[in-house]
Amino acid sequence: MTHPGDLLSALLDGELTAAERRDVHTHLESCARCRDEYEAVRATRDAVRELPLLDLPPGLLPTPAPARRPVLARAWTWAAAGAAAAALAIGIGLATGSAPAPMDLDTFAEHHTARVLVQPGFQTVRADVGAP
């Protein structure tokens, strides 16, 4: 046979028929040039196959989405907490006749804002939460 050329890589990759394989092997026994070529492509093939398999970088694979409540639901929670805190503070003040319990006004304002946002008709009742 003539020099097998492309068939040398196909031999390495197990892509030849039995008859082709036999012919190539027979040729290799008598052709030093093709034996050199065979060894050269074998070494290159092995080198590429031995390249390290890189790990996937983070963030490429899908991950289960964390459970998150809708913004509206969170706003309602804040609004409810705010309303409850205000009612509790006022109630305490009325029951004891003393000054209202200290409140974090910033937090209250946030709660109130949330309540107004989600319930536009919400009316405020002024209470004495001035300086102690």
Next chain:
Amino acid sequence: MTDETVPSWEEVAHRYGRTIYNFAYRLTGDRDDAYDLSQEVLLRVRKGLRSYRPGSFEGWLWRITRNAFIDETRRRKRRPTVPLPEADRSAAMGTAPSADEALAAVRLDDEIQSALLALPYDFREAVVLCDVVGLTYDEIAETAGVPVGTVRSRIHRGRAMMRERLA
């Protein structure tokens, strides 16, 4: 994966994501490009799965991967010829038995990657699909849309050209 099964996108991503990433990395030599390309492939897979019908799943997947790679490369109007980044060195440094051996191994990896990148695209693709992804010649022919004889020639000539460069 059997031919009768239509996998979910998550299954495809987890099963093939790393291979797709390595395919893209060996073709580009750049981790960021490989990341972007892999992301694009996975997006196309997610869209494509809606109309996928059971058949040769891997053939379908690698056609999508190849097309995404070519489209993205054209879009960027450049062919990847970037040398191996530093990150690959650090990845290999921690695993070898000695520092000298590790350095030698990394240098060899660098040289092999450079030789891959020096190949014309069609040859590089054939070699990577065969030796990195592990496809058969028939599968590569189906993926690239060329006859098996062309695949055989590209792989052999690609290896021979790399050998000349590495010698």
